[in-house]
Amino acid sequence: MPRLNPRHRFDSYVVGSANRLAVTAARAVAESPGAVYNPLFIYAGSGLGKTHLLMAIGHHAIEVNPQLTAEYLTLDEFIEAFHAAIAQGQGEAYRHRYADVGVLLVDDVQFLTHRREMQAELLRLTNTMLTAGRQIVLSSDRPPNEISALDERLIQRFAGGLVIDISAPDYETRVAILRRQAEERKAAFDPSVLEAVATLPIGSIRELIGAFNRLVAYQAVQAAPITSTEARALLARSMPQTARTAPAAPAPVTATLVGAGEVGGGTEAPPGAPGALPGLTGDEFGAFLSEISSAVARQVEAWRGRVAEAILRWQGEGFRTARLELLLEGEAPVDPDAALRDFEEDIERLKLFEAEARELDPQVGDQPAFRDPDRVDEARMEVERAREGLSPPPGPSPIWRVEQFVESGINREVTQAARNVLEQPGVAYNPLVVYGPVGVGKTHLLHGIGNVLAATPGAVVACQGAQDFVDELIKAIERDRVSWWRSRYRRVTAFLLDDVHLLAGKDRTQEELFWLYNQLADQGRQMVFTSQVPPQQLEGIESRLRTRLEAGLVVELPTPDREVREAIVTRLLNDKLGEADAELSAYLAGRPVDTVRGLQELVQRVLEAADAERARPTAALARQVLEGSPAGPTRRTTAGRTSGLLSPTGSLRSREKMVWDWPDIPDRLIEDQR
Numbered sequence: 212m213p214r215l216n217p218r219h220r221f222d223s224y225v226v227g228s229a230n231r232l233a234v235t236a237a238r239a240v241a242e243s244p245g246a247v248y249n250p251l252f253i254y255a256g257s258g259l260g261k262t263h264l265l266m267a268i269g270h271h272a273i274e275v276n277p278q279l280t281a282e283y284l285t286l287d288e289f290i291e292a293f294h295a296a297i298a299q300g301q302g303e304a305y306r307h308r309y310a311d312v313g314v315l316l317v318d319d320v321q322f323l324t325h326r327r328e329m330q331a332e333l334l335r336l337t338n339t340m341l342t343a344g345r346q347i348v349l350s351s352d353r354p355p356n357e358i359s360a361l362d363e364r365l366i367q368r369f370a371g372g373l374v375i376d377i378s379a380p381d382y383e384t385r386v387a388i389l390r391r392q393a394e395e396r397k398a399a400f401d402p403s404v405l406e407a408v409a410t411l412p413i414g415s416i417r418e419l420i421g422a423f424n425r426l427v428a429y430q431a432v433q434a435a436p437i438t439s440t441e442a443r444a445l446l447a448r449s450m451p452q453t454a455r456t457a458p459a460a461p462a463p464v465t466a467t468l469v470g471a472g473e474v475g476g477g478t479e480a481p482p483g484a485p486g487a488l489p490g491l492t493g494d495e496f497g498a499f500l501s502e503i504s505s506a507v508a509r510q511v512e513a514w515r516g517r518v519a520e521a522i523l524r525w526q527g528e529g530f531r532t533a534r535l536e537l538l539l540e541g542e543a544p545v546d547p548d549a550a551l552r553d554f555e556e557d558i559e560r561l562k563l564f565e566a567e568a569r570e571l572d573p574q575v576g577d578q579p580a581f582r583d584p585d586r587v588d589e590a591r592m593e594v595e596r597a598r599e600g601l602s603p604p605p606g607p608s609p610i611w612r613v614e615q616f617v618e619s620g621i622n623r624e625v626t627q628a629a630r631n632v633l634e635q636p637g638v639a640y641n642p643l644v645v646y647g648p649v650g651v652g653k654t655h656l657l658h659g660i661g662n663v664l665a666a667t668p669g670a671v672v673a674c675q676g677a678q679d680f681v682d683e684l685i686k687a688i689e690r691d692r693v694s695w696w697r698s699r700y701r702r703v704t705a706f707l708l709d710d711v712h713l714l715a716g717k718d719r720t721q722e723e724l725f726w727l728y729n730q731l732a733d734q735g736r737q738m739v740f741t742s743q744v745p746p747q748q749l750e751g752i753e754s755r756l757r758t759r760l761e762a763g764l765v766v767e768l769p770t771p772d773r774e775v776r777e778a779i780v781t782r783l784l785n786d787k788l789g790e791a792d793a794e795l796s797a798y799l800a801g802r803p804v805d806t807v808r809g810l811q812e813l814v815q816r817v818l819e820a821a822d823a824e825r826a827r828p829t830a831a832l833a834r835q836v837l838e839g840s841p842a843g844p845t846r847r848t849t850a851g852r853t854s855g856l857l858s859p860t861g862s863l864r865s866r867e868k869m870v871w872d873w874p875d876i877p878d879r880l881i882e883d884q885r
Contacts, residue, residue: 235526245313251346254353254374259415262318280311282312286322286329292305318350320333321351330361337365355370379415385409622771632660643764644761645767647767655807671705675708677712680724701730703731706731722753725753725756780799784796
């Protein structure tokens with residue numbers, strides 16, 4: 212049975228107007244298996260993310276309930292396993308093997324065409340799952356009523372839940388997908404290159420990723436960065452002639468929803484009206500609601516249909532719907548229409564609050580209170596705080612903790628200084644300036660100090676990069692809100708600024724920082740700065756500001772020595788493997804690496820190679836990866852390697868699903884060129 216691909220989760224699934232409704236339904240199913248939309252039937256063209264979404268449901272369902280089991284299989288595998296069981300006289304045992312499966316995910320149902328025996332088995336399995344209250348999710352490249360010669364009983368079963376489609380991604384979604392790929396692959400492209408690729412007539416996500424892979428392969432052999440013109444020319448050569456001239460035409464977004472207690476009722480909503488789903492025109496949305504209304508009105512109470520329709524609508528726009536969900540769990544309210552009106556009025560208030568908050572402070576606009584109609588008062592308070600400049604500036608990142616910073620003889624001076632600052636904020640060393648080359652851990656230490664200071668009751672800690680500080684001031688100047696911007700920072704209890712050398716030549720920002728420094732120093736508020744060079748070597752920084760940076764303690768964070776490197780490697784391996792191999796830790800620590808960042812990259816390379824080999828990482832494997840030397844017993848062979856198109860039993864499998872599981876990136880890129 213294929214395992215769930217660890218890369219296919221909701222947080223790696225780019226959501227756009229073409230798939231938002233399907234993702235909303237998928238999340239609802241994953242969070243409450245068997246309770247809503249059962250069965251869930253997702254259809255879309257090849258390469259639009261059906262398999263990813265199915266596996267994301269499985270992962271999320273297990274995260275919500277670790278006791279739950281989720282199994283994914285393609286229809287070909289379902290057929291193959293069933294025939295093998297029949298041949299061995301174990302047909303009845305096979306029919307019971309899914310008895311304890313909480314979420315069953317069946318891919319490529321379109322291959323049921325003219326398979327009457329397997330249609331009967333799938334119908335039996337679906338009935339069993341529904342009766343037991345277990346979730347079944349299916350996918351196909353077409354809706355059930357368009358699958359040739361499909362049993363009418365199966366069509367009715369699928370229609371009894373939710374049948375929903377995913378259409379081709381729009382331009383914005385394609386750009387978002389390309390940016391996500393670039394981030395995951397650590398590939399640097401000019402934004403215009405990705406935007407140019409997104410405008411090409413590429414209809415599927417898989418083809419889009421294939422095009423991106425070609426860019427990566429091409430860029431790897433070029434001395435200069437690829438331009439948008441070169442990217443267009445490169446990809447146009449590999450596209451069919453008709454695709455080069457014909458624009459991509461996304462399929463219309465449609466949905467069919469039938470089932471007692473699900474959704475129903477509704478009227479047409481014009482584009483932009485409250486409740487209109489993103490990506491749907493007025494006519495399309497009206498047709499969508501008409502289908503729901505006609506299908507459900509015969510089976511459910513009208514008020515339940517209206518409430519469930521509202522749940523689907525507002526979840527699609529990202530709002531929490533706990534209040535409406537409680538309505539469905541109880542008896543009919545005295546006035547369900549009034550309950551819906553109150554809910555929608557609260558959402559309209561939240562939209563107004565969110566818009567004002569984002570105008571005042573984009574960071575405040577991201578608060579979850581603006582997406583929850585049960586937290587209107589809290590959202591109002593956030594806006595009032597933003598109006599008065601009381602919303603806190605960006606704080607330290609929680610991923611960096613001071614206790615994880617490795618101490619040794621070479622960096623003991625800086626770690627001791629950090630401890631003194633934390634023991635006596637604003638007294639011991641104010642400011643503390645830490646300098647050193649890129650990648651030695653300055654940012655880690657800065658945010659680690661910030662997290663400890665922020666844990667103090669009533670603390671307001673500002674911790675950010677110098678460039679972000681500059682950008683905030685520019686926006687404040689543009690909006691004529693400099694006074695408001697100043698008030699945010701003048702009320703902090705600690706101010707931590709990373710990469711202060713980036714302020715060189717930024718005269719207005721230096722002036723604002725000078726006055727902020729004076730006020731915080733007078734109030735005894737702790738300040739910490741980092742830089743690549745000591746203050747006296749800073750160029751483009753005004754002398755009055757430079758001398759203030761020198762007024763506290765200036766301490767160097769040197770490149771890590773062998774002791775620090777080995778401690779870092781051991782911790783990284785312990786985090787990944789549970790227990791580090793001492794020989795491997797010693798070998799990696801002895802590599803000629805000057806920065807913590809470079810050391811982390813070495814460890815990651817070895818872990819990825821071990822994962823590809825499906826073996827535990829060893830020093831021998833690390834030598835092979837980093838030096839090209841033989842790895843002894845762990846050396847990889849090609850004797851058992853296949854193309855990825857055949858299963859262990861010899862049956863043909865889907866090429867498009869197997870190629871992405873190949874561990875070697877070069878193999879994957881070569882396959883993309885075919």
